[in-house]
Amino acid sequence: MKQVFEKFEIEMRRGVMQLAVICLLDNEKYGYEIIKNLNESGLKVEEGTLYPLLRRLEGDELLTSRWETGGPRPRKYYVITDLGIEIRMSWLNTFKTLIDTVKQLESNIQDKGALNNAQ
Amino acid sequence: MHNDLINKYVKKVTKNMGSKQREEVTRELNAHILDSADALAEEKNVPVDDNIIREIILRMGTADELAAMYPEEKAxxxxxxxxxxxxxxxxxxxxxxxxxxxxxxxxxxxxxxxxxxxxxxxxxxxxxxxxxxxxxxxxxxxxxx
Structure with a gap:
């Protein structure tokens, strides 16, 4: 039971993470900073998953990056592109629609007692 | 000393990558591990040592799992x-x-x-x-x- 829940939660979190990351990058940020921001927002991030995701988003031209080598260690800063801003709008709309759908489905659940217990 | 642990891990992650991707991922993961290690050491009020690095690497997942998540970018x-x-x-x-x-x-x-x-x-x-x-x-x- 616990395993089924954890698997579902991991899958959900990974899906949402893509959207969350792109929402954070109106200003330039580097990987560790993004993880910190996501954790502070309540989205617990598996650290390893962020960097491949950033690479994918950059490959899809939703993000762009530059290396900053001036500090104590080199950092790769990411920021959203114009295409990213456009896509983010569509993703947010899709996400909001999904939430509304789930809320509607939730209201149809017969066993309210079990639902309250789960919450 | 703990650089060996980081290098070993990062090398395993990047072993099947193209040269450009390997170079960038190596720099980025190195920086991340060191940033995380600094933060964890500060939280525990200890200096950065092998145990701290091991804990960070453990949090990142196995090298094979991490490598599999990267998109293929070979020139x-x-x-x-x-x-x-x-x-x-x-x-x-x-x-x-x-x-x-x-x-x-x-x-x-x-x-x-x-x-x-x-x-x-x-x-x-x-x-x-x-x-x-x-x-x-x-x-x-x-x-x-």
Whole structure:
């Protein structure tokens, strides 16, 4: 039971993470900073998953990056592109629609007692 | 000292990447591990040591899991290098196996013709190579193993 829940939660979190990351990058940020921001927002991030995701988003031209080598260690800063801003709008709309759908489905659940217990 | 732990982990993550991707991912993961290590050490009020680095690496997941999450970004030059490396490995294995078979045949039959043996080896080598190429085209992932 616990395993089924954890698997579902991991899958959900990974899906949402893509959207969350792109929402954070109106200003330039580097990987560790993004993880910190996501954790502070309540989205617990598996650290390893962020960097491949950033690479994918950059490959899809939703993000762009530059290396900053001036500090104590080199950092790769990411920021959203114009295409990213456009896509983010569509993703947010899709996400909001999904939430509304789930809320509607939730209201149809017969066993309210079990639902309250789960919450 | 803990740089060895980081290098070993990052090298394993990037081993199948193209050269440009490998270089960037190496720099980025190195920076991340060191940033996280600084933060964790500060939280625990201890200096950064091997245990801290191990904890960070554990949090990041296994090298194989992490490597599998990265998109494939190989340039043509990387594909050519991979192809040549594979050809060299295949040829080396073939030479070893053919030599063993040649020695066994020589011991059993005493007087085998070296020219005929080399000719047969050449034909088998070419046929095997063609089969490998066909396999690579049909099942490209098999070559990664």
């Amino acid at each position: 043509n030059s990387d594909n050519i290098k991979d192809g040549l490396r594979y050809l060299a490995k295949f040829t080396l294995y073939f030479i070893v196996v053919a030599s063993v078979i040649g020695i066994v045949l020589q011991l059993v039959f005493q007087n085998i013709s070296i020219n005929v043996f080399l000719l047969v080896c050449g034909v088998v080598y070419l046929v095997s190579l063609v089969l490998q190429v066909i396999r690579a085209k049909l099942f490209p992932r098999l070559l990664d193993r």
